[in-house]
Amino acid sequence: MRATLRWAHSDLRTHRGEALFLVLATAGVVVSLLLAAALFGYATNPWQRVFSQTRGAHVWIHTGTSTDLGKLRAVAGVEGVAGPYATAVTTLGARGTRATVELRATAALPSVGRPLLTAGHWLDPAAPDGVVLESRLARALLAGPGDTLALPDGGGTLTVAGIADTAEARYRPGEQPGLVWALPAAVHRPTGQIVGLRLTDPAETDYAVQRAVTVLGSGAIGEVSTWQQARAEAQGDNRLLGQVLGLFGLGALVAAGFAVHGAIATRIRGHLRDISVLKAVGFTPSQVVRVFLSQHIAYALAGAVAAVALTDALGSRIPGRLGDAVRMWRVLPGHTLTQLAVPAGAVLFIAATTGLAAWRAGRVPPVPGTRPAPRAGRAPRAVRGGTGGRLAAPLRRALEINVPAPLVLGLHTAFSRPARSLATVARLALPLLLIVVAMSAWTTLDRFHSSPERIGVPAALTVHTHSGLGDQEVRALLEHDPQVAAAFPGVEVAALVPGQTATIALRGLGTRHDPYPYALAQGRAPRQSDEAVAGQGLLDLLDVRVGDWVRMTVGDQPQILHIVGRSIEPENAGRVISTSLDTLRENDPRLAPTLYQVRLVPGADPHTVAGRLTAAAHDRLDVHAAANPADELSPLRGVVAGLILVLALIGLVEVLTAIGGTVREGERDLLAWKAVGLSPRQITAVTMTAMGCTALAAFTAAAALGAPLAHWLIDAQGRSSGIGAGIAQDPPVWLLLGSGAATMLGAAALAALPAARAARRRLADSLAAVA
Known part of the structure; x- marks a missing residue:
């Protein structure tokens, strides 16, 4: 043993740089894998934790104000019901920031879909103007308990009583309204109602939605959202980060293993005489194998321990999502096991890749073989x-x-x-x-x-109309701005897919004379009546492809469209089908644009233009910069x-x-x-x-x-x-x-x-x- 340690010590002194690089490479690989594990845990568990603590509903159904939602309590598989609650969509402003919100009339703290308060207190009948904001909406408005929020058109103000987390779909500017819980007295003019269904078997979500549609009628349902959609939206960005880290971490682990294998193989070829000497003085083949194998396992072990220590000490200080993931990961179940399993697996993998080279070292003969002398007349080696x-x-x-x-x-x-x-x-x-x-x-x-525009965001601004502004008035305001290059009128409605198990986004954008510039990855843009382009998520959901016809239901009216292209759709998980506004008007001539996608001249600042348009419309337009998924x-x-x-x-x-x-x-x-x-x-x-x-x-x-x-x-x-x-x-x-x-x-x-x-x-x- 003493001779083994002395030889290993001598070899380490001779090759310090190579040993240091092996340790650092192993540490970098293990850090990547640990951060990937933290992000995976962060992506899944926060939403699951909130869903469990709030007894979240598996299905949320939006309907009109006259629909009788009490019949859903008798639907098979329904364990509990949240609501029904009267709702009203409006805008709230604070500190110069505006956001579209859904006011939900909630008289008491519900038992299903119960908001999880993180700041402030719940609604108090003594303060009828008090509201509780969903946490992402509160961050967007820079609002906290005690702040005042302004309603549009001088409709008064609301006071923030508390901030709460929820397992429902979170606020996304221009896509998903923020959720605001308010007392019934604060919801003056309800425009709809919502009910949540908690199921005994979450796997039967699609069946439960079908039963609810059958009971209520497809024309009564405006939108359906499920717990799978909310979970996927909450996990999306973090899961991608975790996948990238995990993929490259595993690739780096394989590369590090082969690098160590090559280092040992090269070292053996360069130390044949030393190995022969070791055997000549009494080292057995197994001892020689153990010398090389244990030496490099020690390097890998040192790197793995350093990685764990580095992640524990500095991981939570990483700015942004990675630091949050490490902080959250520490309190999640399975953290200790993962923190031990990842470095142990890395060390074992490196040991496995170096075993063959070490085994070859054990087969080196005690007496090095002699090289044959060159034959007479043979050319010199050079x-x-x-x-x-x-x-x-x-x-x-x-x-x-x-x-x-x-x-x-x-x-x-x-x-x-x-x-x-x-x-x-x-x-x-x-x-x-x-x-x-x-x-x-x-x-x-x-x-x-x-x-x-390469990922389906050709417009810099999205303009939503309210307060009765007509199409001509909005167009005049937009065309009057010198930095507006083009404005495409449109409308977006929720549609039920065939089978009535989920809702998708049906959009009518642009006209046939002024078509919307879709980012197409396959097929072509819609040119004729009933032609449309769809996102990958919709194609997967309906199991269709470009060239097929699809049928959907908007309210109680069917809409049949021919998919002629696949567009890059970053919103709504790609569950979007888009056609021209003219095509939707053929089915409903009274349909008026409710949004405008605005392109700006090169070099224009979207936020400056948005502020200018809002001021010119006297706060009668909801203008915000289009969200870039790359952000x-x-x-x-x-x-x-x-x-x-x-x-x-x-x-x-x-x-x-x-x-x-x-x-x-x-x-x-x-x-x-x-x-x-x-x-x-x-x-x-x-x-x-x-x-x-x-x-x-x-x-x-x-x-x-x-x-x-x-x-x-x-x-x-x-x-x-x-x-x-x-x-x-x-x-x-x-x-x-x-x-x-x-x-x-x-x-x-x-x-x-x-x-x-x-x-x-x-x-x-x-x-x-x-x-």
Whole structure:
């Protein structure tokens, strides 16, 4: 045991840098996996916790004011009912900010769908103007308990009594009204009512919706929302972050395992004499295996422990969603188990990948084999090309036309042993491939920010009308503004899908003479009557494809549309079907626009224009900047940058390993190269060229495989989220060329110092190396 420890200590002192890089690479990989686990837990458990604590309803149904909702209590499978509550949609303003809200008349704190107070108190009959705001709405209005909210058209004010969390769909500007609980006296002119159904079996949600539609009649139902939709909306962004971290963390783990495997294999080839000495002094094959295996397991264990400590100490201090996820993760069940399982799994994986190389070390004979003497008349080693055999015909021709010998010999050295060279290129290409995928993700996010029309957000402003403003008046206000380039009138209604199990968004945007600029990924834009485009989420929901006809119900009237294209739809999980406003008017001539999608001239500030339009309309328009889904993904930038650093560190370990192996094998050719007149500088250039060619081959393979892989992964995520495929972007050519050049030059530069030291060795040392 003492001899084993002494040898391990001596080896560590000799290769400190390589050991440090292995520890850091393992730490980076484990940190990525731990953060991924935290984000997965954060994505699922907060919503589930709120749903459980509030006894959330599995189904929420909006209807008109005259519908008798009491009949739903007798529907099979209904365990409890929330409401019915009278509702009114209006706008509230605070500190210059406006938001569309749904006032819900709630006389007492309900037992089903009960709001979870986080600040302030519940409604008090002694304060009839008091309201409780849903937490996301409160953040959007910058409102807290005691603040005053203004109703439109001088309708009075409301006072914030409290803030509450809910498991229902959260406030999204322009898409989902914010939820406000108020006493019945504060809801002066109800426009509808809502009821929530808590089911005995959540898996029977679709069946329960069908039964409710049958009992009430399809014409009575305005909108249906389910707990699955609310959960998916609450989890969406965090789940994507967790998936990205998990994917790259696992990829980095595989790359780190192969890097460690290559390091051990290269070390064994360079320490054959030392291993033979160990066996000669009494080490058994199993002891030799244990020496190498335990040494690298120790490196992996040190990195894993450092990662756990780093995550615990600094994880909660990360700004934004990652820090919140780590703080929440600490109090969730299963945190301790995950925190132990992730680093343990990483260490075991690295141990498994290094076991084969260590086993080969145990098979090294106690007496190194002697090399056969060269046959009489055989060409010197330098002329043949070194250890790898004869030069290939193109390389011999290159020497004949006076191509510098270091370049020719370096290229030959890089690929003289095809199997070993291919293994080195493959190990180095793996982290580089993941870096190319990360660059594609970064480029896709950049294009989303700079060109939102690529992801279905061609308009900079969304204008909602109220207070009886007519179409001509709104158009006149919009056209009068010098920074408004175009305005597309539209309407959005909730429609029941065939089978009446869920609602979708049916939109009529633009006219046939002035069509809306859809972001199409497949098919074409609607041009004729009854033609429409649909999002990926709707196609998946209805199990249809482009070219099919679909039937839906708006109120009690059917609407049949021909899907001629698939659009990129970032809203409503892609469950959107869009046609022209003219097509919807053919079914209902009285239909008037209720919203306008406004495009601005280049360089215009949306917030400035929105304020100007609101002032010009005397607060009779609800104007806000269109939400860019890419804004929700901004934390991915930091995640991608961190992952690129981890992967670059793993690639650096592989490059250093390859340099060490190339320098050791070059010692055999050192005397021959000096014998034919190569200077130490030229010999150094041979090794630098070999490493540069190896790195360039690895990056070329990574770029060739990484671009299609990135497209597949990003499009797969787009399909699963409902946005749809067709959003992936390739990195710019200049970025790929620059990265390839940096990889090649960096590998060559790293090889310069060890190659120069080897080239300046004394002849006696070189003779000992080849003896």
